[in-house]
Amino acid sequence: MKIKEPLISCDTVVALPNSTSNNTTIFGKNSDRPKLECQPLVQKPRTKNGSKYTECQFIKIPSTEISYAHVGSKPFWCWGYEHGFNEYQVVIGNEGLGTHIPSSSSPKLIGMEIVRLGLERSKSAKEAVKIITDLISTFGQGVFENNQNIRTYDNGYLIADPKEAYIIETAGHEWVVKKVKDTEGISNIHSIESNWDNISDTAINTAKSLNLHIDSPKLNFAKTFCDYDSRYDGRGEFRRLRSCTYLQNLKNNINLREIIFILKDHGDGQKDNISQSFLDTRTICTHYPDPQSDGNTAASLVSELHSDNSQLDIHWSSMYSPCLGIFIPMFIEGEIPKVLSIGNKNHDHESPWWSFRSIEELCRTEGILDNKKASEIRKIWEPIQNEFYKSAKLIARDANKLKQENKLKQMKEELTQYMLKNTNTVLNTLNELVKSKSQIS
Numbered sequence: 245m246k247i248k249e250p251l252i253s254c255d256t257v258v259a260l261p262n263s264t265s266n267n268t269t270i271f272g273k274n275s276d277r278p279k280l281e282c283q284p285l286v287q288k289p290r291t292k293n294g295s296k297y298t299e300c301q302f303i304k305i306p307s308t309e310i311s312y313a314h315v316g317s318k319p320f321w322c323w324g325y326e327h328g329f330n331e332y333q334v335v336i337g338n339e340g341l342g343t344h345i346p347s348s349s350s351p352k353l354i355g356m357e358i359v360r361l362g363l364e365r366s367k368s369a370k371e372a373v374k375i376i377t378d379l380i381s382t383f384g385q386g387v388f389e390n391n392q393n394i395r396t397y398d399n400g401y402l403i404a405d406p407k408e409a410y411i412i413e414t415a416g417h418e419w420v421v422k423k424v425k426d427t428e429g430i431s432n433i434h435s436i437e438s439n440w441d442n443i444s445d446t447a448i449n450t451a452k453s454l455n456l457h458i459d460s461p462k463l464n465f466a467k468t469f470c471d472y473d474s475r476y477d478g479r480g481e482f483r484r485l486r487s488c489t490y491l492q493n494l495k496n497n498i499n500l501r502e503i504i505f506i507l508k509d510h511g512d513g514q515k516d517n518i519s520q521s522f523l524d525t526r527t528i529c530t531h532y533p534d535p536q537s538d539g540n541t542a543a544s545l546v547s548e549l550h551s552d553n554s555q556l557d558i559h560w561s562s563m564y565s566p567c568l569g570i571f572i573p574m575f576i577e578g579e580i581p582k583v584l585s586i587g588n589k590n591h592d593h594e595s596p597w598w599s600f601r602s603i604e605e606l607c608r609t610e611g612i613l614d615n616k617k618a619s620e621i622r623k624i625w626e627p628i629q630n631e632f633y634k635s636a637k638l639i640a641r642d643a644n645k646l647k648q649e650n651k652l653k654q655m656k657e658e659l660t661q662y663m664l665k666n667t668n669t670v671l672n673t674l675n676e677l678v679k680s681k682s683q684i685s
């Protein structure tokens with residue numbers, strides 16, 4: 245049987261300090277990718293660039309003097325990331341979008357590379373917007389022909405720091421920017437219409453040259469450029485509606501756990517039964533519905549960004565299905581366990597990503613998701629997750645004190661040990677789970 249078109253989708257949400265319960269910015273993203281595309285977590289230290297050029301997948305671009313330290317969730321074959329965070333509290337995630345811009349014969353940047361370049365080069369969300377829009381104008385992105393069999397597409401970006409957040413949506417070399425006021429969710433559909441704050445200089449001319457519909461006097465970017473039929477039967481629109489509705493309903497009371505719940509979404513919109521059962525494929529946590537289909541949530545990130553120096557930021561990271569896994573607290577000030585970066589094209593029992601992928605597979609009966617099996621697995625993770633919620637907050641405060649006292653070596657060591665301990669707990673549980681479930685089925 246022919247494999248159906250892969251569901252390469254994503255959802256990204258943000259809540260600014262005016263909408264959260266503790267005055268932080270909270271960012272969340274589910275990266276949805278081909279179901280067997282391993283997406284490990286990698287950490288890159290601050291680097292002084294020796295070379296004049298940065299080699300991306302298809303083009304090379306001028307380097308900056310320094311690449312800032314960052315952590316990215318990286319499809320194994322790709323130079324770029326689906327989402328990530330850097331040493332200056334900037335967090336970025338992207339979305340695939342469809343537009344009327346025809347496929348280009350010349351190579352461009354890939355959306356995920358732009359995520360990485362934004363993290364390497366910016367000290368604030370505002371600065372990332374400038375860097376990303378300049379890169380898009382100069383080098384372009386979107387659909388282009390290539391001989392590496394890589395699926396290319398236009399992109400949307402959500403960029404956040406402790407005080408601000410921005411959405412950028414694109415069409416080829418054109419882009420539009422909107423500053424987030426309180427909460428926002430984006431998905432695989434353009435969301436910025438005439439309500440933009442900034443737009444590329446050439447957007448109107450490009451639209452005219454392609455005979456696209458133009459709303460005057462202010463260009464409606466989504467209506468002009470978005471190919472509403474291109475993205476999977478309106479699933480992007482449906483999922484965006486879900487995330488925005490959740491955020492609106494929770495407004496002023498949004499916290500870390502609520503954003504994690506949104507990423508685990510399988511509910512009917514009622515808070516109590518969110519993530520309890522597999523309704524259909526339109527929920528924010530994405531699973532391939534049957535063995536002939538493709539596309540699954542590959543990795544997730546929830547970042548809680550503090551502007552008041554009361555504690556370090558905590559970046560909660562999950563692999564494969566967030567509704568069947570666990571979010572592990574990460575600190576960029578320490579060394580993220582190297583084991584999390586293991587993983588390649590083929591199944592590897594040393595790779596945590598592939599083990600989390602096995603859990604999803606073991607949750608199926610004759611290839612179809614099984615709520616009973618899922619519920620057993622969630623029960624195993626629950627006490628560990630609750631312990632992480634408590635201990636992460638404590639160490640985020642303690643480590644921040646060490647930072648203020650300039651005891652940086654001690655801070656780094658304590659955070660590194662903490663992350664290693666948690667990761668080992670998770671991996672031991674994971675391996676037991678894979679072993680025991682494999683024996684039953």
Ligand SMILES: [Zn+2]
Nearest residue numbers: 529530565567
């Ligand atoms: Zn799920």
